[in-house]
Amino acid sequence: MPNPVTLRRYGIPLVGVLVAAVYPVVLGADQFRLSQLEYVTSLIIVAVGLNIVLGYAGQLFLGPSAVFGISAYAVAYVAVHQPSLNSFWWMLVVGALSGVVAGVVLGAPALRFGGFYLGMTTLYVATVLPVLVQKVPGLGGISGLSLIADLNFRQSIDGLALYEVALLIVALVVGFSWLLWHSAVGRRFALLATSEELSESLGISTYRTKLLAFVIGSAVIGVGGGMYVHTQQFVTSNSAPAQTSILLLAACVVGGIGRQSGPVVGGAIVFGFAALVPGLQKYEAVAFGLLIILVMVLRPSGIVGFARPRATLPPAADDHDEDLPTAAGPALDPGARLYPRQAIRGALDARSLMQRFGPVTAVDRVNVHVEPGTAHGLVGPNGSGKTTTLNLLSGFLRSSDGSVSVGDNPLKRGKAYLAARAGLSRTFQTPKLVPGSTVHVNLLMAADQVVPPKGFSSVFRLPAGRRREAEVNALADRAAAQLGLLPVLHVPTAVLSHGTQRLVELARAMLLGGAVILLDEPAAGLSPAEVQVVKRSVTEMKAAGSGVLIVEHNLPIVYDLTDEVTVLDRGSVLFHGTPPEVAVDPEVARIYAGSVDRTDQLRENRPARSVEDGSSLKVRGLRAGYGAMDVVHDLDLDVRQNELVAIVGRNGVGKTTLLAAIAGVRYGSNAGKVSIDDRQLESMSPWERTAAGIALVPEGRRIFRQMTVADNLTMAAGGRGTSAADIKNDLNWVYELFPNLQRYHKTTAGSLSGGEQQMVAVAQALVSRPRFLLLDEPTAGLAPILVDDLFTTLLRLRSSGVGVLVVDQNVERLLTISDRAFLMDNGRLVLGGPVESLSLSEIVDTIVRGAAQDAAKQEA
């Protein structure tokens, strides 16, 4: 007795095919009805071809009727002029070949644009084609090409037999589609559909892959064209109107985009309905339009998706998710080392990398050198150019100047897939995996790059292809075993926890195991046990002779893992040395904690607080994060209305997420209570919270650059009334606080200097007359004199009854103006209280040298 899943997966299609095959025999069907059914089969084949491009490879191809029409015309033309090629089988072959040609001609230019452009260009071709074919000489004008009147032509298969053979062809085409999807080629398509960036990072040329999908899909569509001509025995400009493209799209969407049987189910519904239920044609397009919308809105996986259960974690793995990496400990067996690309070894050497974005130089003459078998850390505060450097090294950005080489091979600038092929593998800040595929398949996708597939033998399961498949399977299994992923091997990665997803990425990087492995924040959001696995993996990589470059916010982990550290500040190298040297360097301490020059001046000038406490902003049990990963854990915080509260801590501990969560911006999970006085805000949107009196100045000067300063302020004003007089009042109030802005009020905000832009950002938050002002890194990139100006303004606001909550890297100065301060680490406030009671050196120490973890332990 087969299990229910197998029954559903194979039983339902089998029954469907049998019903379709037997139905005309039992009920009887005249030639007209048969011809209609054959028409449906030819369009189902076209839908299967469209699904390969649209569903498998994720390319927005909206003009399949164009390829269908071209191949149908080609088949008819050949059949008329070359009677020896007018048999059924030859027509399918000619159809497939002309489909390939049409696919190349249409795809080669259109695929360069991608996305909407591809969609609209191909849709445009679909609207043009029926008009054009009437004008092309030799294609019969309006009446098209007809084989019915052709004395040389007789259907080589006809009657009921033709219909049954047509069904067989549908089955073969779907079988091919299934084989394709479950082959190395299909895996490459799935990667492409998920992320072009990810594909390139594994060494895949995305353009060629798109073109391959387009050509294979077009060949299948061409088979449909051949089938159409043989069964209908004519083709006219009405055979392939643009509306057919939309109906084909409907067939794929309704059936389930990217499912092997989706286009068959959808095509049978969309085209079979119209053919078999006469008199309803009028309403069919309404129904399909509605159906497309409903399916897209409610269940993008389509009808076939309805029949399948949603993927879940296996119960065992679910319960012990936290323990997973620990349990994997023994599996990290050095004996089972896997480095298939051991041959690719060499030092990574980048010289004077430059990257300008317009007038801004994001990376300025940076040198990075990573020897084989060593680990190198790349650190620096936010905005120091770490990520940009990483993207330059891996070819995701085309550097303005400078060179990168691996071993003796210079890398071509801005070609990520070539960098990957030269032996450079990388992970991403947020894990990039194919969410619908299992861990195993995700690893196979990397193994495919290690043992390059021969597409043909892989799809058709020839002996060579099967041998290779066994080889990559073994590689994937070993990689999974090494990182303790065996319990979740056959689970779709979408349902895995953030930490496990990172481990899958790491397994993939080890599998690719090139000359250099770039790890982008490998420890972010991981549990301590998972961090241990990361550490062991890095040791493994080094032992195998790979160079490892780690970009990481968590300095203690960097010190622990690396042999050398490069510190970036504002785009250039500030310091280079061993971890102990970096840990004690005063310059490094300065960029992380701020300058220590003007000590107590500001604090002495700090005006006294008014005695009575006004309202207060209360945060209770706040949890927030990205996707499945919590960054802020059960956090409590109070800010009173005439108080300045500071939160400090190293990068990546959740400060920005905390402010965003208070202001109502959700990145992912979000729970807990936020209130002003007794008013609960947690279920409010950001704009409602703004109206309730919270204003956040987000990181990075998110002002509206194309608008003038005055317009920037005007659009945000109106917190106390929206009459012209109220708005004017609001504006005058902020102009009083920031006199310079009045001078610039007609200037486009984007053309101001960074400091002035920051003032606009703060003014824009204030113009809504908030009771609580939240500022995220307001001094980043400001000259010291401007920092003082800004802080003086904050103190004035505090005295005038605005509660201020500031997150900033400029610890030293921030503490001089705050009433209370907290040190944040790993999503929690670990130290804090009135600033008088805090030791500055202790705080700076914990940030730079990572004693925070010890502090956290003591707290706990």
Place this chain on the structure above:
Amino acid sequence: MSSLSLLPDAIVAGLCTGSVYGLVALGYNITYNATGVFNLAQGDLVMVGLMLTWVAVSIFKLPYLVAFLGVVVIVSLISLVEERFVVRPFLVRREANIGWFISTLGFSIMIEAIALIWFGNHPIVPIPSFLPASGFSILGTLFVPRELLVLGALIVLSVGFEFFFKRTRLGLTMQATAEDRQAAGLRGVNPIRVGQIGFLLGGLIAGVAGFVVAPLVSTSISVGLSYSVKGFVALAIGGFGNLRAGVIAALLLGVAESVFTLFVGADYEIAVGLVILLVVLGLKPTGVSRSFAARQV
């Protein structure tokens, strides 16, 4: 020689055709700025506008002003319904997706099919206009008031929206939302409201466009998709979100088609836009999108 002497006429005619594309492009851009969505039903909304004009003017014999107001209101309402049920479900999802590209296309075939059910059996008939059908000649060039009305509508709406976005607070909030949706939310702007207003205005433009093109194209249901595609070509050439550039590109496209027809013939006119699109994108495949990206820096 004779072709050359007809060039001014061809240019004027092209400007009028281009004005239709321009109205579609304007509608696209305003909804795009407000929501980040291309409303692929924009061309079909124009079609609805012109069919309703026929109903109002020829069947109900309403005065032109009443017909105009009625058409604009109804098309705007349809656009609002589209925003609510076809577009918004995708805007509130956290993960980026372009499901709306397919769903707005679904909406477009749905309203085209509904129009076909209602009007399908009617032969194509001309729709009357309050302006004369005959033209007048200035310096040997023919000007037809009905055609000029389309150009006039485009100019009035373009200037009007330019003013709206630069000078009114609502316009400013919409402009801000277009530039940075999330930051606008922090400044007190409700992006869902902005999206509604965007679709309302997009519907308004489509309604006006339908009313002014009605006398020129008669009761033709199938024009929608072609308008949507041509409007998109103008948009792609001009750069997404740039109202003025989109309008200018649309006018140029109309003139190019008209001049091509004059010198080469009408047979391949339909492909002119496609060739222009391919050439422009081919010359600067990232150029157009870069201007879009630059706005977000």
